[in-house]
Amino acid sequence: MMTSATNKPGIEEIDFHGTPALRLNGPNDTSAVISKLGAQLLSWIAADGRERLFVSKKAIFDGSVPIRGGVPVCFPQFAGQGSLPKHGFVRTRQWDVEAQRAGDDYALLTLTTSDDAASRAHWPHAFKIDLTVMLEADRLDIEFGVDNTGDAPFSFTGALHTYLRVVQVEDVTVEGTYGVSYEDKLTGEVKKDSGTHVSIEAETDRIYRHVTRPLMLKAGNLTVGIQSDGFPDAVIWNPWVEGCARVKDMEADDWRRMLCIEAAVASQPVVVAPGESWSGRQSLVPL
Numbered sequence: 001m002m003t004s005a006t007n008k009p010g011i012e013e014i015d016f017h018g019t020p021a022l023r024l025n026g027p028n029d030t031s032a033v034i035s036k037l038g039a040q041l042l043s044w045i046a047a048d049g050r051e052r053l054f055v056s057k058k059a060i061f062d063g064s065v066p067i068r069g070g071v072p073v074c075f076p077q078f079a080g081q082g083s084l085p086k087h088g089f090v091r092t093r094q095w096d097v098e099a100q101r102a103g104d105d106y107a108l109l110t111l112t113t114s115d116d117a118a119s120r121a122h123w124p125h126a127f128k129i130d131l132t133v134m135l136e137a138d139r140l141d142i143e144f145g146v147d148n149t150g151d152a153p154f155s156f157t158g159a160l161h162t163y164l165r166v167v168q169v170e171d172v173t174v175e176g177t178y179g180v181s182y183e184d185k186l187t188g189e190v191k192k193d194s195g196t197h198v199s200i201e202a203e204t205d206r207i208y209r210h211v212t213r214p215l216m217l218k219a220g221n222l223t224v225g226i227q228s229d230g231f232p233d234a235v236i237w238n239p240w241v242e243g244c245a246r247v248k249d250m251e252a253d254d255w256r257r258m259l260c261i262e263a264a265v266a267s268q269p270v271v272v273a274p275g276e277s278w279s280g281r282q283s284l285v286p287l
C-alpha cells in the first residue's frame with residue numbers, strides 16, 4: 001500500500017492523560033504512544049486499526065505509582081527479587097528523548113535516563129539505560145540497553161513487562177513453551193511444560209527459563225507473535241479475579257482483558273562490567 005503525504009511516518013509530542021508523551025505515526029496508519037514517564041509504551045495500534053496493548057482505565061498517570069499497563073520497564077530488579085522497590089525504580093522516572101527519526105517505512109524513538117542522586121540512594125551504581133521503540137507496518141520492536149558508566153561491575157534483573165490486550169483471557173492460548181522449565185511463583189515449584197500450549201484458567205505467574213523459541217499469543221482474532229533476543233526468560237502473568245481485586249489501579253474485570261508476556265532477565269542476574277553494555281529486545285508481530 002502506498003503511504004500518502006498526509007500519513008507519512010513521523011513523531012509528535014502529545015499529552016496522554018496529563019503526562020508528556022510522544023506519538024509515533026508509522027506506515028499504514030500504525031501508531032504507538034510512549035510516555036516520558038517510565039519510557040512506557042502505552043498504545044500500539046497495528047495496521048488492522050486495533051489496539052494491541054492493555055492499559056487499565058484506573059491507571060494513574062501522575063508518577064506517584066507506575067502506570068498500570070502498556071510496557072513498563074523494570075530495572076534494575078525484577079519483581080521482589082532483592083531489596084529495591086518492586087520491579088526497580090525506573091518506571092516512575094521522567095526519561096529524556098535521545099533520538100527520534102522516521103522514514104517512509106518506519107518511525108523510531110529512543111528515550112534514556114541515567115543515575116542521579118535519587119537513583120544512587122536506592123542503588124549505588126553509575127548507569128545509562130535506553131529504550132528504543134521502532135514501529136513498522138508489520139511489527140513493533142522494543143529494545144532495552146544498559147550501559148555501565150561506572151568503574152565497578154554491577155548486576156541487574158529486569159523486564160519489559162508487556163501487557164497485551166485480549167478480549168477474554170479464558171479463550172487465550174500461548175504457544176512456544178513446550179519443554180521449557182518454569183518457576184511457578186505462586187507455589188515456588190519448578191516444572192517443565194509438557195503441553196502444546198498454556199491456557200489461562202486461574203491466577204498465573206510463571207518465569208519460563210531460557211526461552212529460545214518465539215511465543216505466540218492466540219487470542220481470538222488478536223494473534224501476536226512474540227520474539228525476544230538477549231532476554232533469557234519469559235514471564236507469563238495474569239492476576240485472575242482475586243489477584244486483580246487486590247490491585248488498586250485495576251478495574252474488577254481487567255484480569256480478563258490482559259495477559260502479560262514479558263521479556264525478562266529473572267532467573268539469573270546479568271553482570272555488566274565497567275564500560276560495557278548489555279541489550280535485549282522484544283519484538284511483537286501481529287499475525
Ligand code: TA6
Pocket residue numbers: 066079080086087161185205235237262
Ligand atoms: O511480572 C509479574 C509480576 O511480578 C507479578 O508477580 C505481579 O505482581 C506483576 O508483576 C505486577 O507488578 P506491579 O508492581 O506492577 O504491581
